[in-house]
Amino acid sequence: MKSNKKKTISDSNLLLLITVVIFFVMYAGAVLFLKGGFLRPQAFLNILNTNAALIILACGMSLVMITGGIDISLGGQMALISMCCAVYLDYMGGNIAVSILIALAIGLAFGAVIGFLVAYLDIQPFIVSLAGMFFARGMTTIVHTAPFNVANEKFTALKATRIIVPGLGTVNRKGIYVDAYIEIGVIVALIVVVLMFILLKWTKLGRAFYAVGGNKQSALMLGINVKRTKFLAHLICGLLAGIGGYVLFLNRGSGAVTNGNGMEMDAIASSIIGGTLLTGGVGNIIGTLFGVLSLCTIQNIVSSAGLGEAWWTGITIAAMLCLFLVIQSIVMARRKKG
Amino acid sequence: MNDKSKKTSAAAVLTKLTRNQIFIPLAALLLLVIINLIAGPSFFKISYSANNAGNMIFSGYPITILDFGSELAILAIGMTLVTAASGGQDISVGAAIAIAGSVMLRVLCGNAGSRPETMQAPIIVAFLAGCVVAMLFGAFNGVLVAFFRIQPMVATLILYTAGRSIAAWINNNELPIINEPEFGYFGGIIPGIPIPTPFLIAVACMIVTALVLKFTTLGLYTQSVGINEKSARLNGLNPTFIKFLSFVILGLCVGVAGLIKVSRLSTINYSVIAKDIEMDAILAVALGGNALGGGKFNMVASILGAYVIQFLTQTLYRFKVSSDALPAYKAIVVIILVVASAPTVREKISSLWKNRKAHAKEVG
Structure with a gap:
């Protein structure tokens, strides 16, 4: 009886459960011990506001990781996209719609090239996306070197647009009611999460992604076009990178070479924390969402706990990553035995 | 007959050379040397002179x-x-x-x-x-x-x-x-x-x-x-x-x-x-x-x-090339390199080569 009960929690659900529990424990701990701003709903919404792009990127990264690949060029793409859009909007007087198209085109181009090399030429995804990262970072400086803020009026109006969340506002010290708000990027990110969840959970293509990542040979025998599936995964990841790039650009409002620095590593870390296995075949978009939230909550806790020195963020994230990797490895070992 | 065997041995040496692992970096090195020679041989000048601190050093x-x-x-x-x-x-x-x-x-x-x-x-x-x-x-x-x-x-x-x-x-x-x-x-x-x-x-x-x-x-x-x-x-x-x-x-x-x-x-x-x-x-x-x-x-x-x-x-x-833009060029080199050394690409090229040879034989 007992063993039956144990089996009902599958490995991927177990990993997801651990992540969700850790997130809530961490947030509750932050509320209890640090008081500060963590109790205000706006504090939580701010995490979403600043990290909407990371959520979108992490969704793409999870998808690629589910098919057994990895894409470390995402951070570089962020820089390239925001720089290209900024230059287009500011120096060429372009309009918003075309700048969004530029962002999507860059993302899709990267996704297509990386996907082709990985899927059809069978080259290691790490090396290919490494070259992609080099290329994106180099191209960014070729496009424009000095960082600058975009002054395009329509863009700044769009950037300042805030959507008020009813019922979550708080009264501040002066007794004035302040509305809680989110930025446009958060809406986009949430739509992406929902769409990706539906894609992975309830569509044929979604199941094909899991099958390819889980076992290439059996996927092939099931009649799945493995190469095309892998290519599509990278293509969708590229599309998401385009969307995420624009959301990041909207949040930062500037073109800078340093935009999206280290973001690929954050996306990988979030996916891993969210229970996506590096070996492929296991992963969950909801987990990824919680992975991003956990990561960002840690960063907030570290900075508000008085550990102002920048190095603590890196060390805590690394420690958390290490913990989750070891848990994953133990889960995998158990699975092989069982 | 003699001529033919000579040819084949030369071809064998060539294939042996290209098969050797060290061929790839050597070829890349040679290519770089040639590019630099064309752009101006002063690149390869080595001088022996005193540096700021007065020590004799090689430089170049x-x-x-x-x-x-x-x-x-x-x-x-x-x-x-x-x-x-x-x-x-x-x-x-x-x-x-x-x-x-x-x-x-x-x-x-x-x-x-x-x-x-x-x-x-x-x-x-x-x-x-x-x-x-x-x-x-x-x-x-x-x-x-x-x-x-x-x-x-x-x-x-x-x-x-x-x-x-x-x-x-x-x-x-x-x-x-x-x-x-x-x-x-x-x-x-x-x-x-x-x-x-x-x-x-x-x-x-x-x-x-x-x-x-x-x-x-x-x-x-x-x-x-x-x-x-x-x-x-x-x-x-x-x-x-x-x-x-x-x-x-x-x-x-x-x-x-x-x-x-x-x-x-x-x-x-x-x-x-x-x-x-x-x-x-x-x-x-x-x-x-x-x-x-x-x-x-x-x-x-x-x-x-x-x-x-x-x-x-x-x-x-x-x-x-500015040091910031360097990665873009390196990326292109990496892509060319990995594509050239990818097994699937190699197979395709070698099969193409064989087809051409077979075709040439038939024609001959």
Whole structure:
């Protein structure tokens, strides 16, 4: 009886459960011990506001990781996209719609090239996306070197647009009611999460992604076009990178070479924390969402706990990553035995 | 008849040459040399003259390449072993160099603040401390990869994320400066010896590596673990230990490279030191024609690959490419390289070649 009960929690659900529990424990701990701003709903919404792009990127990264690949060029793409859009909007007087198209085109181009090399030429995804990262970072400086803020009026109006969340506002010290708000990027990110969840959970293509990542040979025998599936995964990841790039650009409002620095590593870390296995075949978009939230909550806790020195963020994230990797490895070992 | 056999033997030599692993870096080197010769042979001029401090030294672009390629060559040694044994790469070497360098400066500064008048410990002690710490971090990576079976790139992602933070933490985020000229010898020149010290250190590392590979079974064991872990175990090897060992050896290489790096500047900048060097080191291994999926390796080709990359960097600088834009060009080279060496592409080309030959025979 007992063993039956144990089996009902599958490995991927177990990993997801651990992540969700850790997130809530961490947030509750932050509320209890640090008081500060963590109790205000706006504090939580701010995490979403600043990290909407990371959520979108992490969704793409999870998808690629589910098919057994990895894409470390995402951070570089962020820089390239925001720089290209900024230059287009500011120096060429372009309009918003075309700048969004530029962002999507860059993302899709990267996704297509990386996907082709990985899927059809069978080259290691790490090396290919490494070259992609080099290329994106180099191209960014070729496009424009000095960082600058975009002054395009329509863009700044769009950037300042805030959507008020009813019922979550708080009264501040002066007794004035302040509305809680989110930025446009958060809406986009949430739509992406929902769409990706539906894609992975309830569509044929979604199941094909899991099958390819889980076992290439059996996927092939099931009649799945493995190469095309892998290519599509990278293509969708590229599309998401385009969307995420624009959301990041909207949040930062500037073109800078340093935009999206280290973001690929954050996306990988979030996916891993969210229970996506590096070996492929296991992963969950909801987990990824919680992975991003956990990561960002840690960063907030570290900075508000008085550990102002920048190095603590890196060390805590690394420690958390290490913990989750070891848990994953133990889960995998158990699975092989069982 | 005689003529024909001559032709075939020439063709055989050619195919043998192109099949040889060292052909790829050599061809790349030759290409770079030709490009530079066309652009102007003054690139290859080496002069023997006195430097600012009055020491006689060799100078010129080739010497610069040998000088600044040293860290990369040293790292390539360790990276080749890691790649061969574990089938993955270590992306934390840059961060580990920052840690090793930070430890060395910390030991040299002792309790005398971050700007000591004199060094508080002998350089050898600081160097050994740095090496031990670097090897410990290598061991940490090794444990994750060998015992917990985490993919090397992801396992080393941990140190990649934390490394520079740890390096800053070791020195309380201060930037120690060592003023004594002796410390600068390792990254510059020793008075009286006209060759840059980093190159001498790199040569010493190469000799040690060559001796180790010749007189121990390390190379054989590493390759057999990389080719087939299961059969290696069945033959009485311990794959876990060998993978672990390769990461510790890479840690030692990181320690040596770290000494050169901090000695060049006599100080450290945590976020910039050895930035992206892990990518170059991996590239050196790939350029050497070593399979990134593990297995057989060719150390000479890797080291040559490292110097070819430095040559490429220097060539790009020569054509007035700014250091920020450098990665874009390197990326193109990497893509060409990996596409050319991809098995599927090779098969296609060779089958095309065969078809053409068969076709020519039929016509003949």
